[in-house]
Amino acid sequence: MNSIILRTASAYLLPLLLLFSIFILLRGHYEPGGGFVGGLTAAIAFVLHLIANGLQKTRSLLRYHPGVFIPTGLLLSFASGVAPMFVGRPFMTGLWLSEPIPVLGTIGSSLFFDVGVYLVVLGVTLTILFTIVENT
């Protein structure tokens, strides 16, 4: 699609949507949101860019093949699950910092799990959509 309005709008919307996806990711611990929805929102940001500018441009914007996000995210989630086992607690126990960090609040291992989910969802969605766009 070649529309100057969409292209201009997507240039502004892309960072905005990405920021929003991170906001959703972070608020997800106690309120609606989380890694899954956040990842989908981030994927939407890139899809909007894809519709406006074409596959080639989005690919170079992402720099990495979206498939790489999947194992990276899995590794992050896996590490956050296994981490408590090194301090003698069962798999997936939430470990929390004792002092809250300004702006973000108290950070626990579940945050890293959610970031992992975010990356996996982003990777899977983009891989699927890129493949579909390639084949049409």
Add this chain to the structure above:
Amino acid sequence: MTDHYLISPILTHLFSVILLLFCWKKVRLQKVISISSNAVIMMIAVFLWMKVWNQGILSMQGGDWQAPYGITFVADTFSATMILLTAVAGFAVATFSAAGISKQRIQHGYFPIMHLLLMGLNGAFFAGDIFNLYVWFEVIIIASFVLMTLGGKKPQMEGAINYVTMNLLASVIFLTAIALLYGLTGTLNMADLSLKVALVQNRSMVNVTALLFFVGFGIKSAVFPLYFWLPSSYNTPPSAIAALFGGLLTKVGIYALIRMFTLIFPPDEFLHYLFLFVAIATLLTGAAGALIKRDFRKMLSYLIICHIGYMVAGLGLFTKSGMNGALFYLFQDIVVKTNLFLIAGVIFKMMGTMNMDRLGGLAKSHPRLSALMAIAFFTLIGIPPMSGFWPKISLIRESFTTDSYLLLAALIIASFLTMYVMMKMWTDIFWKAQTQEIPQGKNSFDELRPHHRQLLIIPIAFLCLLSLALAFGAEQVAQVSNRITTELMEPQGYIDAILKPNSKP
């Protein structure tokens, strides 16, 4: 006993999936990673088994939420043995796959998915929470569906759609049963359920739930009359995949059946007769199906169904030695069925066909290999002292002492038909003179590089050795299944291990 490192086989599989995904296009590296991680998991499984054997039932609470609220993982002797056998079969299949699976399939993610499937199996054996069990079953279905369709040939798709439709239906029934059970008792922890289901006043509702579980697991473990998806889907994927399916997928259904109907729903009169009826029908129809097929892997698929009957029969008898027989049969069947499907893969590589009419002359062209394969064939028939013999004798004796003469007849007929089918296979594949020349370029086995040929033969030899070990160590295996039976029949130990993990020394 609490043991936080209990689920390390699951975690190791997950970690290898991540590693394999990172080297998506590097075929050789993927093979190395998969084989070595399976070897590591086999060692972990051996250690875990010894730990369970020495220290009793181990449990772990996911996320440190205490039972019955948290997700529980348990390893009693039954689980640990199944984990061990899964690891053994996984190692054999991974080694075989390194030479038996085409490059294209590996580049499309064969190894990661295989590890996901094994992870799902391990999870199902560890699950101490019935909803968690359901989740692991879903992991297994999705992974096996992808493995089945990998390559995307038309008959493969047909088989896979049959498979996934039936199994999703089974999952729906299973989920409905879980919902009913939760409505009745308000808990999903299996140990807690065991206590609370016994107290429920509304017995008819409990029976309905039990039946729903039976149908759900019955479809997954392919008992009569719910087995028709199995022969139509197991003969389409490559043999390494079929070996994993044939060896383990139906057995996880049997595992769940045995677990549910000893721990949560001890069979009453009606269930007892239902199990016996289903066992008889499964034995006879499975054997009859194997009689009329002419495709090697289809015959094996029907034999899988037939032999599921032995395990259901043991559960239906619900006596100590009946259960012993069923468990022993289950253990040796995993090894031998995996092996036979791998053998089918080698034969296919040699002859380029699975059709009995066109096979032949293998004993002449590959005498040493035929001798190796003979071990697997004889084990399946159960010629003494091979490992198929011992469980059969205890099942037959038990059905005689409990006056279940129909079952007795069915057991004997099924054994006899199995023997007939295997003998026919043997003469057709190995002794019969080859009726027609193998088309040029079809014999890819002899053209393989020697180390690839070894990769195909080593797992078969390994599993044959294991079959022999099970046969000649029958006394030890019987001890193991004895202990498992005691644990299953007196579930108090299992319940205590989960609900009061720290009260025991």
